[in-house]
Amino acid sequence: MSYIWLPVGLLLPTVCGWLLLRLVEGTTPVLFTWERWIAGFVLGGIFTTYAIFLTEVTGIGSFSFLSMLVTQLVLLGILKRSAPTIHYPLSTIHSTPWKLWQKITTGILAAWFLAKLISGMIFVSGPAYFDDTISNWNLRAKAFYHHQELILEVIPGKGTGIGSYPQSVSLLKTWLMHLNGSWHEGLANSIHILWYLSALSLLFFALRRLMSLQWALLGTYVLSSVPLYLVHGSSAYGDCFLSVVIFLALSWVYFAATSKKAQRLSFIRLGAVAAGLLVYTKNEAILLHLPPLAVIIIGLLVIGGFSAKEKKATLLWYGSCVSAVLIPWITFKWMNNLAFGNAKDVSGLTLEWHEGVLRAIGLNTFWEGNWNLLPVLFFGLVIAQWRAAFRSPLIILTGFFFMVVIGQLPIYMFTSLYIEALNQTGYARGIIHLIPIVVFVSTVLLERMKREE
Numbered sequence: 001m002s003y004i005w006l007p008v009g010l011l012l013p014t015v016c017g018w019l020l021l022r023l024v025e026g027t028t029p030v031l032f033t034w035e036r037w038i039a040g041f042v043l044g045g046i047f048t049t050y051a052i053f054l055t056e057v058t059g060i061g062s063f064s065f066l067s068m069l070v071t072q073l074v075l076l077g078i079l080k081r082s083a084p085t086i087h088y089p090l091s092t093i094h095s096t097p098w099k100l101w102q103k104i105t106t107g108i109l110a111a112w113f114l115a116k117l118i119s120g121m122i123f124v125s126g127p128a129y130f131d132d133t134i135s136n137w138n139l140r141a142k143a144f145y146h147h148q149e150l151i152l153e154v155i156p157g158k159g160t161g162i163g164s165y166p167q168s169v170s171l172l173k174t175w176l177m178h179l180n181g182s183w184h185e186g187l188a189n190s191i192h193i194l195w196y197l198s199a200l201s202l203l204f205f206a207l208r209r210l211m212s213l214q215w216a217l218l219g220t221y222v223l224s225s226v227p228l229y230l231v232h233g234s235s236a237y238g239d240c241f242l243s244v245v246i247f248l249a250l251s252w253v254y255f256a257a258t259s260k261k262a263q264r265l266s267f268i269r270l271g272a273v274a275a276g277l278l279v280y281t282k283n284e285a286i287l288l289h290l291p292p293l294a295v296i297i298i299g300l301l302v303i304g305g306f307s308a309k310e311k312k313a314t315l316l317w318y319g320s321c322v323s324a325v326l327i328p329w330i331t332f333k334w335m336n337n338l339a340f341g342n343a344k345d346v347s348g349l350t351l352e353w354h355e356g357v358l359r360a361i362g363l364n365t366f367w368e369g370n371w372n373l374l375p376v377l378f379f380g381l382v383i384a385q386w387r388a389a390f391r392s393p394l395i396i397l398t399g400f401f402f403m404v405v406i407g408q409l410p411i412y413m414f415t416s417l418y419i420e421a422l423n424q425t426g427y428a429r430g431i432i433h434l435i436p437i438v439v440f441v442s443t444v445l446l447e448r449m450k451r452e453e
Helices: 002-025 033-057 064-081 100-124 133-148 170-178 185-208 213-224 227-234 238-260 262-277 282-305 309-336 357-367 376-383 387-389 394-415 419-421 425-432 437-450
Strands: none
Touching: 002 064, 002 170, 002 185, 002 262, 002 376, 002 419, 033 064, 033 170, 033 185, 033 238, 064 170, 064 282, 100 185, 100 227, 133 185, 133 282, 170 185, 170 394, 170 425, 185 213, 185 227, 185 238, 185 437, 213 437, 227 238, 227 425, 227 437, 238 282, 238 394, 238 425, 238 437, 262 282, 262 309, 282 309, 282 394, 357 376, 357 394, 357 419, 357 425, 376 387, 387 425, 387 437, 394 419, 394 425, 394 437, 419 425
16 A cells, blocks of 8 residues: 555656756757656656755755645746746657567567566565665665654764765655655665666657667667666666666757757757756766766867857856756765765775776676676677767767766776775676666667668
């Protein structure tokens, strides 16, 4: 019976997210109807929890049920008055006829996917036992739920520790527990499988914008077949959640670069909102993902054929959206002496060479079953189709991938975080963040290669 509160509890954040996206799209909508709802669910959860966080730290509200409800209702009212009511439907995308073998194959793969999904849902409904789930996401949500205020020292006397993480995931769990009336482990964990399904759905819509239904479904199935991504999607970790937001932020920039001028600024505004909310997902976003994104935006403005007016609007939107989240969040961290890093303060890391890191990374990437054959497919296609990968707008995604991966290597090779690579924990989670991007690029390049035959 407790699971009934999952759709009920997510209704307000999702509607707020939908209205936010409609507001920034303006009079030129570019998202599919269901795409907007799913992206609204993902980004709306961050948007509403960030607002709740601001009300708590400023003394206006708290983490009580009434305060969280009022904050969301106020956001809903403001967005409802501001968002455009006129909706212009997108033109239908051409689709090729289905062949019999395609129908049969799709049916078999769909049945296999549903079997894995059901298994994942059973798994995520049980008690959490992964380290970061117990000591971070769920434990902090329990503290917020019981104390109804922001608790940095979950275990008194042990230091602030992982209190430096953004509270978006934990606050969503807190909100669901308020509706349920007591802590329920399965309900708290169930939201993670929805983020996994969101990743699949949003990848499908992004691919569908470029290619036929068959190819879009193929790319979606490839993402669903990545073993470690399914494991994270069906466990209460935050990395699959982060991967969805990164994919939205990058794919919308890509579509801004490939769209007509009438739609370009709509995608720019959407990408700016996603980039701003990315700050309030996980600590890695600030240090590892925002800098490459900034480089990509600057490069796009230089060589993307933008007019002076479009350049000004792009800088204004990205500057405003990122600053609106980044400045308050960094100020809060400084005022409370919270670490700037992945649960470890980057200023306290010492530099020295560590043996075996590159070997462990190579084994994890190519010789184990974490990713299936996706790394071989991706790198093979990038080499075979290097012009399309690096001399077309697709460089927005391929360039981001290589900047993030290359940027992480010195962290694992020269700092105390080398243990995260040797134990294949932090490194693998870092790749999880990029998997939807890898699948998108691979599918686009594979479809291009097929057309060139």
